[in-house]
Amino acid sequence: MxxxxxxxxxxxxRKHRPARVLDLVRARVDEDESRTDAVPRLERRVADLLGKPAAAMFPTGTMAQQVAMRIHADRRNSNMIAFHPQCHMEVHEHKGYQLVHGLSAVLVGDYHSLITVADLEAIKQPVAALLLELPQRDIGGLLPAWEELVAQVDWTREHGVASHMDGARLWEAQPYYGRSHAEIAALFDSVYVSLYKGLMGISGALLAGDAEFIEHAKIWRNRLGGNTAAAWPMALAGERGLDELLxxxxxxxxxxxxxxxxxxxxxxxxxxxxxxxxxxxxxxxxxxxxxxxxxxxxxxxxxxxxxxxxxxxxxxxxxxxxxxxxxxxxxxxxxxxxxxxxxxxxxxxx
Structure with a gap:
């Protein structure tokens, strides 16, 4: 606690006071630009950066990740998902995955350690999707070795399980691996990234995956009241982070x-x-x-x-x-x- x-x-x-953030956003506004340009431009940019066919902006990572896990579960006709005991969905979201989406969770691995392949092998029931957080924030920002990460995703493929990355801090994790964002994201069926943590934006998140997955995600986004058509200030602030902080x-x-x-x-x-x-x-x-x-x-x-x-x-x-x-x-x-x-x-x- x-x-x-x-x-x-x-x-x-001082660097993140509202007045400075607003000045940074204002400096990026083209006088001839429509308010509807910024969000789709950012979605395309993040999709390309992550090497995914498509991406959709969400007001929060909480909404984005619950939607991702719901879609993976529906695709596999199963309500069972898996993640670490200190996963954000379990600890900080008031059981939204369960109460809103009707999902159940298998907690994988030790509370104070990273998930291992051995932990995955110990799962004795079918699961629709595995969420892996890179890095695992609540245990110090730990990351698995690249070979271990690949082995864990290989396990999901072998067992018909979707793989989803909680990449709220993928921007911060990438230098450790020394691989491109796209190479890291390629391991996963879907990826969530944040606009406001390492990128110091206002708010917002992006969910990336295949085109059908993202079209389905946009439907769920609207169902949950998360339409981002007017979210251009968040998108511009996110672009500033990609340009200057990434x-x-x-x-x-x-x-x-x-x-x-x-x-x-x-x-x-x-x-x-x-x-x-x-x-x-x-x-x-x-x-x-x-x-x-x-x-x-x-x-x-x-x-x-x-x-x-x-x-x-x-x-x-x-x-x-x-x-x-x-x-x-x-x-x-x-x-x-x-x-x-x-x-x-x-x-x-x-």
């Missing part, structure tokens, strides 16, 4: 590893994974979450630096963790400033 720090937001939010993902990964190495040298601090596999990693503290909450607020008032948005409880009540994702927001802060913030936090709360 995560505790909201309320007044403590992500590190140096090329910087390798840079963000290098910086995340440097920063993680500095934080790991602080007594009472452990970084997971070490080194990070993506610009996202978790920082575990030998301190009670309530004390971390209290002193993080005091430090934010003192320094003006806000390093994280939530602190997560762990099974041990004397420890907790928070997440760092290196993005353009870190342009305004040095690694030493973040290290000093966490070091002082540990001295006060540890």
């Amino acid at each position: 995560a505790i909201d720090l309320r007044s403590v937001s992500l590190v140096t939010t 090329p910087r993902m390798p840079e963000f990964l290098v910086r995340a590893r440097t920063l993680a190495g500095m934080l790991a040298g602080i007594p009472g601090v452990q970084v997971v994974p070490e080194p990070p596999q993506t610009p996202l990693f978790h920082v575990h503290l030998a301190a009670q979450p309530e004390r971390v909450l209290e002193h993080a607020k005091l430090l934010a008032e003192k320094t003006g630096l806000r390093v994280f948005g939530q602190v997560r409880r762990s099974a041990n009540p004397m420890t907790c963790s928070f997440e760092i994702t290196v993005t353009e927001q870190f342009d305004d802060v040095t690694d030493a400033e973040v290290r000093d913030f966490v070091g002082e936090l540990m001295l006060a709360a540890g």
